[in-house]
Amino acid sequence: METIFEKSKKGKRCSSIKPLRVPTHTIKNKYTRGDLNLPEVAEIDLVRHYTALSNRAFGVDTGFYPLGSCTMKYNPKLNDEAANLPGFTQIHPSQEVETVQGCMEAMYMLSEQLMEITGMDGISLQPSSGAHGEYLGLLLIDAYHKSRKQTGRTKILIPDSAHGTNPASAAMAGFEVVVVPSNADKGVDIDALKALVGNDTAALMLTNPTTLGLFEKNIKEIGKIVHDAGGLLYYDGANLNAIMGIARPGDMGFDVIHLNIHKTFSTPHGGGGPGSGPVGVKTALFPFLPNPSIIKTKRSEFEFKFLESSIGKIGAYYGNFGVYIKALAYILTLGGDGLKESSVMAVTNANYLKKGIADLYPTEKGRHCMHEFVVSLEDLKAKTGVSAMDIAKAMIDRGMHPPTMYFPLIVHEALMIEPTETESKDTLDNAIKVLRELYELALSNPQALKNAPATTVISRPDEALAARQPKVRG
Ligand SMILES: *Cc1c(COP(=O)(O)O)cnc(C)c1O
Numbered sequence: 001m002e003t004i005f006e007k008s009k010k011g012k013r014c015s016s017i018k019p020l021r022v023p024t025h026t027i028k029n030k031y032t033r034g035d036l037n038l039p040e041v042a043e044i045d046l047v048r049h050y051t052a053l054s055n056r057a058f059g060v061d062t063g064f065y066p067l068g069s070c071t072m073k074y075n076p077k078l079n080d081e082a083a084n085l086p087g088f089t090q091i092h093p094s095q096e097v098e099t100v101q102g103c104m105e106a107m108y109m110l111s112e113q114l115m116e117i118t119g120m121d122g123i124s125l126q127p128s129s130g131a132h133g134e135y136l137g138l139l140l141i142d143a144y145h146k147s148r149k150q151t152g153r154t155k156i157l158i159p160d161s162a163h164g165t166n167p168a169s170a171a172m173a174g175f176e177v178v179v180v181p182s183n184a185d186k187g188v189d190i191d192a193l194k195a196l197v198g199n200d201t202a203a204l205m206l207t208n209p210t211t212l213g214l215f216e217k218n219i220k221e222i223g224k225i226v227h228d229a230g231g232l233l234y235y236d237g238a239n240l241n242a243i244m245g246i247a248r249p250g251d252m253g254f255d256v257i258h259l260n261i262h263k264t265f266s267t268p269h270g271g272g273g274p275g276s277g278p279v280g281v282k283t284a285l286f287p288f289l290p291n292p293s294i295i296k297t298k299r300s301e302f303e304f305k306f307l308e309s310s311i312g313k314i315g316a317y318y319g320n321f322g323v324y325i326k327a328l329a330y331i332l333t334l335g336g337d338g339l340k341e342s343s344v345m346a347v348t349n350a351n352y353l354k355k356g357i358a359d360l361y362p363t364e365k366g367r368h369c370m371h372e373f374v375v376s377l378e379d380l381k382a383k384t385g386v387s388a389m390d391i392a393k394a395m396i397d398r399g400m401h402p403p404t405m406y407f408p409l410i411v412h413e414a415l416m417i418e419p420t421e422t423e424s425k426d427t428l429d430n431a432i433k434v435l436r437e438l439y440e441l442a443l444s445n446p447q448a449l450k451n452a453p454a455t456t457v458i459s460r461p462d463e464a465l466a467a468r469q470p471k472v473r474g
Contacts (some may be wrong), residue, residue: 012042033199068407085473109328124287133258134166137258234256245337257281258348288310290313375417386446
């Protein structure tokens, strides 16, 4: 396909400006930018170009998108509409608070709702992603220990089934990462934890459900061991769509939690747009939350509050405001019962799909999964040479986005599948049929899968090269 620059023809225009009826002035050369080399096309060519490009992209609005750990569910358009209301978009963050009381109230309401959903005492909406939230959470933990003169707490314990951003964030926040191995049941190995915990422990970060899509069974015991040693408990709640309305991390004893609004609350993860990773805390960490927080006065007005003990700012202004409105609209339209139902559906759908393929695609035996599950194609690869990548690529030809591949690292030839709560039984049945057919094809004609996908413009790009030397223009 030609780029918009290749389609450009000198003199073509999307609009023509009528001759001016006012005096003109020439801007001095030193103030002009010279030739910008912009493409010149007619409006219809422009529309066709971008429509053709959009047809080449695959999104949640196009088809089934079971990308594990990303919650690529369908989000009602109503929430986008709410976020696009002029009262929310035609404002500036530097405006006087008296003139943006509605926006302040929306942020306050969202904070209250998220505290209720998670069981936490305070919240900051500022971080712009899950990893950003983790980083903030760790800075809060550090500030908490230092305020109590506990300067030797330099280590963060992280189970090997945690999301990869956990150790990365801990290292960025200046901590030393200590990996806690899993037991045979794929939960935290309690004996190993006991041996690793000590007065140098700042916190343990638990991804729950784990990256295997399993609920950690021994949370109470893990929490007691860490708290008894003076450490704090961090909950990676990026995948809250597995437990909303059913269990609350605050009630489980966690001191800090981050959420991924751009997974659970109506903004797609990986959508390329802004995200939001709010951090909730228990009262003891409240004084360190980023400035400013929003408070409601006795006269029901909203104000910013700046705390001396705050760790400072973690993002520009107040975070990604439009994402908050989508989340608030989502929460208010579903209500408490609706949120719970969405979690029940997320878990039901994942278990339905898992059961439909479990005899062919081996997964964690004897356990129900939460909102997602991981299969291993190690045996299939040994038998046929067909890899997890080959199966994933072949799914593209059958109208589906591939699952997450080769993650988590503790499973070989992994495919991580998250159907999400919004898919119908028909869609799940079709996914089961396709995955079963692909397995049979791997046995009968493995070469057919090696050439997939055949229906896309580019079949198998060199992903490493594309990331290292991106060519963003034709
Ligand atoms: C997605 C995810 C993250 C990271 O979130 P980003 O917004 O991509 O930074 C962290 N932990 C878990 C468990 C996740 O699924």
